[in-house]
Amino acid sequence: MNPKTLRAVIACGGTGGHLFPGLAVAEVLHARGHEVLLLVSEKEIDATVLKAHPEFRAEKLPSIGLPTMMISPAFVRFLRRSWDSFSQCRAIYRRFRPDVVLGMGGFTSTGPVLAARLSRLPAFIHESNAIPGRANKLASRFATKVLLGFEDCEQHLPRATCLVTGTPVRRNLGKAMPTAEARKLFQLNPDRKTLLVTGGSQGAAGINQLLFRVAPLLDPSQVQIIHLTGERDDRLAAANYQRNEITHYVAPFHHRMEEAYSAADLVVSRAGASSLSELSQFALPSILIPYPFATDDHQSANAAIYERNGAAEILPERGTTPEALAALISNLLNDDARRLRMSTAAHRIPPSAAAENVADVMQAAVLNRES
Numbered sequence: 464m465n466p467k468t469l470r471a472v473i474a475c476g477g478t479g480g481h482l483f484p485g486l487a488v489a490e491v492l493h494a495r496g497h498e499v500l501l502l503v504s505e506k507e508i509d510a511t512v513l514k515a516h517p518e519f520r521a522e523k524l525p526s527i528g529l530p531t532m533m534i535s536p537a538f539v540r541f542l543r544r545s546w547d548s549f550s551q552c553r554a555i556y557r558r559f560r561p562d563v564v565l566g567m568g569g570f571t572s573t574g575p576v577l578a579a580r581l582s583r584l585p586a587f588i589h590e591s592n593a594i595p596g597r598a599n600k601l602a603s604r605f606a607t608k609v610l611l612g613f614e615d616c617e618q619h620l621p622r623a624t625c626l627v628t629g630t631p632v633r634r635n636l637g638k639a640m641p642t643a644e645a646r647k648l649f650q651l652n653p654d655r656k657t658l659l660v661t662g663g664s665q666g667a668a669g670i671n672q673l674l675f676r677v678a679p680l681l682d683p684s685q686v687q688i689i690h691l692t693g694e695r696d697d698r699l700a701a702a703n704y705q706r707n708e709i710t711h712y713v714a715p716f717h718h719r720m721e722e723a724y725s726a727a728d729l730v731v732s733r734a735g736a737s738s739l740s741e742l743s744q745f746a747l748p749s750i751l752i753p754y755p756f757a758t759d760d761h762q763s764a765n766a767a768i769y770e771r772n773g774a775a776e777i778l779p780e781r782g783t784t785p786e787a788l789a790a791l792i793s794n795l796l797n798d799d800a801r802r803l804r805m806s807t808a809a810h811r812i813p814p815s816a817a818a819e820n821v822a823d824v825m826q827a828a829v830l831n832r833e834s
Contacts, residue, residue, distance in 0.1 A: 629817030
């Protein structure tokens, strides 16, 4: 078979952190003329996002996450759903006849990768975080190769063959636009320093609560704020900024994030791998507040890479006072030279063209298999 027309399966459902990078790879393969089948979860986020991508076929898998209690009804349900997912993958492969399989992490990708290896197909796992998740630790044992977002992750997978590709960034994110133009889209002052606050696709209640208390400590003449709160806190946030006379744009979400990134001088964010890749793409300095309940505290490990390289400052959610965060925001916004250094560092951390890198690996595996 000519590798220019390969058939690829990408298992990428369950969370935005798996789905969006998987879609980024799918878009590259599709643009190269390949056929792509997406395997996703039964969660609503997958169905919602896929509505904007009618060019891809998709199948839902019944897999669920591994429960914390091994001896429990939930674990029995996990085993049953995992078996159903694996069996469904085998049937899908008989119909679709893929040449290569990619799993983007989470238990939605474990069955597809195992089924691929039993079918003697090249099968890859992508791990975005600095510390691999439980599903990828398991899947790495039978994957052809593990593709990494961060080099730091390799030490946690000593038995796997690893390659650093970076974490793919969704193509519809777009490119940076002129700062003043972006700020006008949010009805903000084009000349005032702008802080972007975001908790990722699910929002971040802890960050929101901190900013409620930070607002009275900021100088309204020196800063304006774009705050993407998630579903619940937008009205409270808007009322708080209005009360403190801070120019603001508040919304639960903003689907054209290139506009928000282009408008910002500084970002307060969680430290999920996909969010960090987007900050790097737009070369943005950041204050990172890792999600304290992330598995194996992997967001802190991600954030540490950015801090170590001079691209970010880290504040823990627990124990950080409003005064400390307000002071750090003010200091960074008033120090153009420091922000420029952080911006340059952020842009240099991940490998460039991550989605293309992953697609190249998949194509090469099929070519080598046929030669």
